[in-house]
Amino acid sequence: MFENLSEKLERSLKLLKGEGKITELNIAETLKDVRRALLDADVNYKTAKTFVDNVKDKAMGQNVLNAVKPGQMMIKIVHDELTELMGGATTDINIKNNPSIILIAGLQGSGKTTFTGKLANLLKTKRGKNPLLIAGDVYRPAAINQLQVLGQQVGVTVYTEEGSKDPVSIAKNGIKMAKDKGHDLIIIDTAGRLAIDEQMMDEIAAVKKAVNPNEILFVVDSMTGQDAVNTAKEFNDRLDFDGVVLTKLDGDTRGGAALSIRSVVNKPIKFVGTGEKLDALDVFHPSRMADRILGMGDIVSLVERAQEQFDAEEARKLQKKIAKNQFSFNDFLSQIQQIKKMGNLKDLAGMIPGMGKMMKDIDIDDNAFKSVEAIIYAMTPAERETPELINGSRRKRIADGSGTSIQEVNRLLKQFEDTRKMMKMMTGAGGKNMARMMGNMPLGKR
Template sequence: MFDSLQDRLGNAFKKFRGQSSLDENNIKEGLREVRLALLEADVNFKVVKEFVDSIRDRALGEDVAKGLDPGQQVVKIVHEGLIELLGGEQAGLNLKPSPLKIMMVGLQGSGKTTSSGKISLFLRKNENRKPYLVPADVYRPAAIEQLQTLGRQLDVPVYPSTPDMNPVDICRDALVKAEEAGCDLIMFDTAGRLHIDELLMEELGDIKKSCRPDEILFVADAMTGQDAVTVAETFDKQLDITGVVLTKMDGDARGGAALSIKSVTGKAVKFVGVGEKLSDLELFHPDRIASRILGMGDMLTLIEKAQTTIDEDEAKGLAEKMAKAQFDLEDFRSQMRKMKKLGSMEGLLKLIPGMGGLMKQLGDAQLPEDEMKRTEAIISSMTMQERRNPKVINASRKERIAKGSGHDVAAVNALLKNFKQMSKMMSKMMGGKGKKGKFPKLPKGMPALGEGGMPDMGAGMPGMPGMPGMPGMPGMEGMEEAGKSRTISKKTLKERKKKKLKKKLRKKKR
């Protein structure tokens, strides 16, 4: 969601390139672009003014640090300023009470019901809590059924509300039912309106008095920008909210709500929704978000994603298979599916420092996700025997696999060829056949590992905890020249020498 802001800030920092020092004139010119970038991102204008003024004062009052040029110094100051603007430190929930009572509030359509399910799953996984869901929205059609469906998906108990019941009575009785069920996390999914009204606030106030929740989380739709901040301020005055949950952070919102809400309400963002799945919820880390905005990546989030997706024992087993050249197509498909759980390739690249703009550079080239879908379709059309032992795949089997996957035989041949080369490469890299640590020749279509080249995606993402040897995508078109050097086979070199000798002989004859 911060793509536009990231591009604008990048252009602003270009103003400082080539400058020998920071002075009032070049700082004024550069910060003008920063101001415009933040205003275009729908950040509150008062917040923008205070932010830019503080950056100017710090930039003028600081000497350029050793090893940094003026542009880098400004980036450093803006980064620190953004962290403060976003809340400084990560603010978690108050987890001491048992049972922990969380009241979800906000306007209709902001995502309260889905967020109730996401937070329940998050706290069950990370804090070993036993959730109890309470549908207290008796006004919106199917609101109760929606939470009951989420309860079945999560396998957690849900209070049996009906539309004719009073919301305050529902919440009060749910406290008793939750205790009887042995649950220590109670999620009150309250009603919303299309706009703020007195009846809504009165009802929420009554629920608060009756149930005394430990946390009152305001759920805001990040797509609504400044409107979300204004509504949050009103809810805070009436209910004294304890934190904010921002939903739809994976959309194309400009980011104004995330950057303004802490400064305007004084209440920290605690969670962000980054997708439609119940597992698509992240803790809000101001330092990580600031790094993403400035294009610095976010390796900690990437590592955490990997650790939750990949089992350590399974990873060790795969490493042993790779070393012994026993890594088969079944393992390859399994790893591709795990990689898809981490998110889109574009989203993952943005978390790696310096790689955020790679997808833009590819332009109209085939997207990795499309290549992975094609590869998975072909592998899924194989029998278990064929996936475990690709050597048995003959011409007739290839035709059957091609028809079953909706592709031609050439695509099947290309996959088998690339997989064979990749298996050899993995074996050598993991210390199997060949010299340990020596990089073999890469299959056609995979990036070279020359000096300054891009890390080899075919060999996975080495050095990342919990992500050993994750196989990459075969044959990503347009990536052959990624490094400065390119591997040339001995056969090709011999052919070139022969051609040169023939040319010399022809010249002599003339």
Template sequence: MAVFSSLAEKLQETFKKLKNKGKLTEADVGEAMREVRVALLEADVSFKVVKEFIGKVKERAVGQEVLESLTPGQQVIKIVHEELTALMGSSQSKIVVSSKPPTVLMLVGLQGAGKTTSGGKLANYLKKQGRQPLLVAGDIYRPAAVKQLQVLGEQLGIPVFSLGTQVSPVEIARQALDHAVARGYDMVIIDTAGRLHINEELMGELKNIKATVKPHEILLVVDAMTGQDAVNVAEAFNHELGIDGVILTKLDGDTRGGAALSVKSVTGRPIKFAGMGEKLDALEPFYPDRMASRILGMGDVLTLIEKAQANFDTQKAKEMEEKLRKAEFTLEDFLDQLQQFKKMGSFQDLLGMIPGMGGNKKLKDLQVDEKEFVRMEAMIQSMTPQERRHPEIINGSRKQRIATGSGTRVQDINKLLKQFLETKKMLKQFGGSAMMKKGKKGKLPFKMPFFN
């Protein structure tokens, strides 16, 4: 399921009608804006935000330069893209790093929003940026919260500062800061307690931590799937505590988009990061312009490229190119490419980043069984090294052994081998550059192995 899929589908359908009209009248624009208004309200975007947004777009869209242009439909879409981008914050908002380390980041939010996991993901992101983060276990009330953070830290190779559950969160934060200074950590991420709802006790404790460690940034963690509730929570936290930015969790599961489209306008505070999955590297900087492009079906090529660069091994890519030139592509290489591709995220989300793909009707109902990846890996891993390098030796008895070892059927082994041979033949035909080129009639020149 793609990000904001239901909203994106409605907006793209509306603008398709505009593009097909050629010349536009003020009435045409008015009708389109009514449809956009309904789509945004159904997406749980704040009524006040929708009203202001439609007003700005309509004012610009009925101008002479639009209605009299050669491509008025495209001009209206351009205006909507610009206004959507402005609505979500115009440009990426980065973490403000202190000139005198350590930079202290304080994570706040209600219980269940995903603060602890987001803390781990944020630390992992900063570590990849060359920073030395320290996680601080400041939630002493929720059962196993400290242990959860310690497990995350162990998985990521990031130190966790803890004084157990008998010391006050304020004292934990104070001592953690001293510890970071002494040990040379340049980023301190404090995980704080949450409650099921906002109350004086929660806010009082958070204000005390803020006064003691004077964080450079207070980041509010909210669940994107709660829509307008997330915006209300953000508004309340900002009023009581003063926040510097928002981390939206579960944005990958948010088909509507109400929180992402409303929070900046309502609170005046930017979305800094978005949680795009359960994996510990599934936290991305939030780019308003890229998100607007995805909503309008324009794709998000820059994020796609960044994902590829982060997950594909450059040296392996060079070795693969050499193998393709010599037609030495094996099932081991096939498995390696599959595993690297998997790291980039869900196939549905990747499709949404390719211009024109997000709104493609033929692809809209496409169901990609991502368990097929797991089955294929199991089948290849159940083969001997010799069988992976020389699949032509895999006879009936070998197929039966591989099927038994991988929990699949002989038919599945036959299907995998057939797909592998087709892929190898295609790569040979395209001289090793097929993955980067398009075939005839705009089709991809290879059959994706995970389609049923």
């Protein structure tokens, strides 16, 4: 996400290194490069021009302190302007009513139904809501079944009407059921089309009028670039939606939609989809995204994800085991599971300042720990608790059982033992050493 844009912006801002002060002459080439980088990222032409003009105006009006170099000042100005371009402040979803009604809109294939399941999961687990999903897509054959499967996976009730082709009636009946059953949140999935047409617009406008939702979210596939922005504008003209959801930001996208859509439709981006898993949905923070675009990482989001998986009692138990040199493969396996729950590994690495660039050419996927887990699962319970039991014959059995080689088993055992010794020496800094151990694992390939 934004890799090419980040690289080009970084190169552009380097042009000011060594300059004594900001002048119209020495920033001309920098701003020209910045504008080109934005256009290459599929940012709307007018948006890119306005952005560069604003940066220039602010840069020329700055009194650069002796302690701050012009290049550093420009980075701050570009960061602030990127943040403003994407909305400035984080905008929360409106779910104050009981029940609150959220209407989901968008084209077919944008990820509406999947997002509906993700949103229900997020609001259930993090806001304590009791959602009801309403299957209002009566045209796509698999849509209702897909929503039912998603609802089952996240433990949320799904309202459907077999054979009905009237989305207004389905929505009304679903809302009645939600009120009768005590649901405090209703999320309505609606039909999409492969392209915008009058029938589609009339239909979703009728649903909006009938249910009077507290929140309308427009879901858009960020990989469609400027088409996403154009589609958002047409939907907004008819629906006057409250916020935008960008899906597939983890894919090979240039990011232009994320940077343009706010300025074109004047509606905030509220959520971003960052993967296929049902917990791969993040609240959109403009400032944090600007940090990542400029290669500054996103430590705040990384810490928040870690805290979601952090168990204070388990941490205390683990610290005691480390102090007694009793850290086992079962403990190690538990740490791996917590890291995997935090999200895509390459995405997590990109949140660490400077790591995004370093990881650019390294391929890390969700199966990065697969061979390590396979080796541990091939051990007996006694071997996991007491690795010292693993002799030559046991190593061969573990290698055969895990589909790996004896060399891989030996490497893991050595890394594990080295890390355990380090943890014993530095009791209380177990997390730091665990991170170092993870860094030594063969997770990526160039």
